[in-house]
Amino acid sequence: MLDFIPFSILDVLDILLVATLLYYIYKLLKGTVAINIFIGIAFIFLIWKITQALKMEMLSGILGYLLSGGVIALIIVFQQEIRKFLLMIGTTNFSSKKGFLNQLKFLQSEISSEIDTEKIIRACSNMSKTKTGALIVIERTNGLDFLINNGDAMNALVNEVILESIFFKNSPLHDGATIIRDNFVVATRVVLPISDSTKIPARFGLRHRAAIGVSEKTDAVCLLVSEETGEISYIKDGGFVLHSTIDELNEKLKNDLAS
Numbered sequence: 001m002l003d004f005i006p007f008s009i010l011d012v013l014d015i016l017l018v019a020t021l022l023y024y025i026y027k028l029l030k031g032t033v034a035i036n037i038f039i040g041i042a043f044i045f046l047i048w049k050i051t052q053a054l055k056m057e058m059l060s061g062i063l064g065y066l067l068s069g070g071v072i073a074l075i076i077v078f079q080q081e082i083r084k085f086l087l088m089i090g091t092t093n094f095s096s097k098k099g100f101l102n103q104l105k106f107l108q109s110e111i112s113s114e115i116d117t118e119k120i121i122r123a124c125s126n127m128s129k130t131k132t133g134a135l136i137v138i139e140r141t142n143g144l145d146f147l148i149n150n151g152d153a154m155n156a157l158v159n160e161v162i163l164e165s166i167f168f169k170n171s172p173l174h175d176g177a178t179i180i181r182d183n184f185v186v187a188t189r190v191v192l193p194i195s196d197s198t199k200i201p202a203r204f205g206l207r208h209r210a211a212i213g214v215s216e217k218t219d220a221v222c223l224l225v226s227e228e229t230g231e232i233s234y235i236k237d238g239g240f241v242l243h244s245t246i247d248e249l250n251e252k253l254k255n256d257l258a259s
């Protein structure tokens with residue numbers, strides 16, 4: 001019945017590539033307000049294609065103009081997401097646990113790269129009790145080498161003692177952020193990009209702005225202990241993730257690192 005529609009292997013490839021692209025765009029925008037804008041645009045695009053196929057000249061013309069002229073507006077609206085997307089493509093850490101090479105299990109070393117979230121959360125909880133300021137960045141798919149290079153390199157398996165020693169007030173390493181990659185502390189004293197968002201309440205200082213900044217520009221997640229209040233904050237995608245208990249925080253962190 002569909003004989004009249006020419007369909008080649010290239011069309012299959014085309015569909016697969018578009019599906020992959022849409023999946024990554026969805027993954028990037030999931031949980032942000034931008035997802036609603038994206039769904040709106042996808043909807044208009046679909047209607048435009050239908051009106052084109054039905055040869056409804058006027059409506060398809062108007063929608064076509066809207067979509068073509070809207071490209072510049074889209075670049076402005078999605079500026080942060082486009083940056084993040086390009087960074088994701090350019091710096092995807094192929095050696096991370098989700099990377100292709102590590103899918104070949106027999107090439108893996110004995111040491112597990114799964115991040116021990118319990119130990120990190122326990123360290124934060126201890127530092128919270130002593131009001132020790134801390135800022136921990138956990139790498140996901142975007143490589144953070146561009147940040148690691150401005151700090152002090154380290155290679156220590158994650159545990160409470162290491163993290164608490166780093167952030168101990170008299171430690172020479174306590175200033176700045178600490179970066180964790182594949183269950184290893186790979187850098188300390190890292191200077192992060194500061195967010196210039198006007199939505200951050202004034203009571204939050206540079207430590208919070210730095211955590212929000214790095215989570216806006218990359219897909220890394222941050223744990224922060226306030227020196228002033230002892231409060232533990234979990235920051236992802238440029239915003240605070242609310243939690244009421246330590247166990248809930250651990251669960252959220254674990255889920256985010258697994259996705």
Ligand SMILES: Nc1ncnc2c1ncn2[C@@H]1O[C@H](COP(=O)(O)OP(=O)(O)OP(=O)(O)O)[C@@H](O)[C@H]1O
Binds near residue numbers: 177190228
């Ligand atoms: N760009 C940055 N990157 C990483 N760490 C930073 C950066 N800027 C400041 N910090 C850290 O934040 C500390 C200063 O925190 P500040 O008091 O301004 O923040 P805060 O958000 O109010 O946090 P707190 O509640 O702990 O006081 C610095 O000592 C430094 O360790």
